[in-house]
Each structure stands twice: as structure tokens, then as C-alpha cells.
Amino acid sequence: MTQMASAKTTTSPRLGESEDIGETVRKARQTAIEMMKKAGFDVGTEVKVVIDPKLAFMGYTMPHGGNFTIVVSGGAVGSGLLEGLLIHEMSHIYRIQTNHPSHNGQILEEAIDNLGKKVVLSDYQQKIVHDLLNDIQDLYADDISFKVLRNSPIIAADQMTRFLQDWVKDEPAKSHDGVMDSWINASMMTHNARAIAQMARHRVEDIGGLAEQANKSFLSQVSPSVAGRFEYFRNLLQNLREDMTAEEYRALLADYLHQFLEIAEKN
Numbered sequence: 440m441t442q443m444a445s446a447k448t449t450t451s452p453r454l455g456e457s458e459d460i461g462e463t464v465r466k467a468r469q470t471a472i473e474m475m476k477k478a479g480f481d482v483g484t485e486v487k488v489v490i491d492p493k494l495a496f497m498g499y500t501m502p503h504g505g506n507f508t509i510v511v512s513g514g515a516v517g518s519g520l521l522e523g524l525l526i527h528e529m530s531h532i533y534r535i536q537t538n539h540p541s542h543n544g545q546i547l548e549e550a551i552d553n554l555g556k557k558v559v560l561s562d563y564q565q566k567i568v569h570d571l572l573n574d575i576q577d578l579y580a581d582d583i584s585f586k587v588l589r590n591s592p593i594i595a596a597d598q599m600t601r602f603l604q605d606w607v608k609d610e611p612a613k614s615h616d617g618v619m620d621s622w623i624n625a626s627m628m629t630h631n632a633r634a635i636a637q638m639a640r641h642r643v644e645d646i647g648g649l650a651e652q653a654n655k656s657f658l659s660q661v662s663p664s665v666a667g668r669f670e671y672f673r674n675l676l677q678n679l680r681e682d683m684t685a686e687e688y689r690a691l692l693a694d695y696l697h698q699f700l701e702i703a704e705k706n
């Protein structure tokens with residue numbers, strides 16, 4: 440799944456343009472499949488692409504049997520990012536097809552079950568944990584998509600820089616709910632760590648040091664326990680290994696979620 444640039448892509452297609460849109464999507468799908476294949480990541484042809492005009496984020500993939508449906512938002516179609524989005528989603532598909540532990544649904548379910556009933560209570564907390572697991576999946580998917588997109592005109596290097604810099608938040612949450620703030624700030628810190636780790640992992644330059652500055656400002660405004668755990672998350676996310684056994688991956692997720700809960704649950 441990807442939520443990239445959701446704020447910038449809210450335009451919906453107008454009526455009467457649907458044929459053009461269908462054609463745009465068909466061509467983009469074909470281009471993405473060919474680029475994947477050329478880079479050594481053949482996902483086959485059992486990949487459908489459909490548009491959900493009302494989808495609030497860029498897109499996601501639904502596996503069913505050995506087939507896949509990628510759902511893209513109406514906004515994604517006109518955004519100039521459609522091919523990049525499809526390549527990102529197809530990279531998830533490739534990870535699923537090749538049984539990478541990061542995309543093993545059973546391992547992810549177990550990781551959540553092992554948290555115990557005590558900890559994850561409310562909807563927003565469940566969503567945060569889900570997004571934490573999604574961050575890792577996205578990094579593994581983008582290990583592929585960045586290889587596919589490298590040296591292609593689809594996404595310029597400075598566009599990718601701005602894109603990742605925009606993910607780094609510089610202001611913590613401040614509400615009257617201490618528990619919620621704690622969870623949200625711990626989550627923002629890990630997402631900052633993810634964006635900064637991704638830059639290093641995929642050699643995207645932090646032009647002007649904007650990501651680092653924003654993160655520094657963020658960390659200076661949150662509790663020392665949250666700020667103090669930033670390096671742990673940045674290191675873990677930056678150094679995720681390509682080859683991992685299911686056992687190693689279970690252990691990694693357990694530690695990742697454990698470290699997160701320790702700071703989220705501390706007020």
C-alpha cells in the first residue's frame with residue numbers, strides 16, 4: 440500500500456473522460472509490467488488494475504488466489520505518479536510471489552497476536568501498529584521499485600527527495616489525551632525514522648538537509664524516551680536484510696513492536 444502524496448492528488452476525473460482514463464491506466468499497467476520484467480522482477484500478467492475514484496490515498500493491492508488486483512485512486516491517475524505507483528504495488532506483488540517473509544500474512548498476524556490482548560486496545564492504536572508493519576513492507580517493496588525506477592524518467596531524483604522529505608514531521612501531536620499523544624508521537628518518530636532510513640537505504644540525497652532538520656526539531660519537542668529510541672528505529676529500518684529466514688523475521692518484528700510499545704505506553 441502507499442499513501443504517497445495523498446494531499447496533492449485529490450482531483451477526481453470528470454465525467455466523459457472515462458475512456459481516456461481507461462486507456463491511461465491500461466498503458467501504465469503495460470509499461471510497469473514491462474519495466475519490472477526488464478529489471479528482473481517478472482510478476483506475470485495476472486495483475487489487474489482498477490480505479491476507485493473515491494479512494495482517499497494513492498492505491499493498494501488485493502491478492503486473491505494467485506491473482507492480484509491493484510486499486511488506484513482517481514487522483515493517482517492524473518498525478519503523473521501512476522507508473523511509479525504501479526511499480527511500487529507490483530513490487531509488493533513480487534515479494535508475495537517469491538514468499539519473502541516481510542509479505543507473509545501469517546507471520547504478520549502472529550506478530551500482532553503476540554502483543555497480547557492487554558496492549559492493543561483501540562482502533563487508532565491498531566491502525567498505528569498496522570502502519571508500523573506496513574512501513575517495513577514498503578521498504579522491502581521499494582528495494583525493488585527503486586531498482587526498477589533507477590535511470591528511468593518516471594520519477595526524477597529531486598522529486599523523490601522532496602517526496603521523502605515531506606514525510607518527515609517537525610511538530611509533535613499535542614492534545615488533551617496523554618495516552619493518544621504518546622502513541623501518535625512514538626508513531627511519528629518511527630515514520631520519520633523510516634523516511635530518513637529510506638533515503639539512506641535507497642541513496643536518495645537529503646538536499647539541504649531538510650529531512651534531518653525537521654526530524655531534529657521534532658525530537659527536541661518529544662519526551663526523551665521517544666527521542667532516545669530514534670536511532671534504534673533508523674538503524675533497524677536502514678539495515679533490513681534482503682535474505683531473512685521466517686524465524687529471523689519473526690524475531691525482528693517482535694523486537695520492533697516491543698521497542699515501539701515500550702515508548703508508546705510510557706507517558
Ligand SMILES: [Zn+2]
Nearest residue numbers: 440441577580
Ligand atoms: Zn506499499
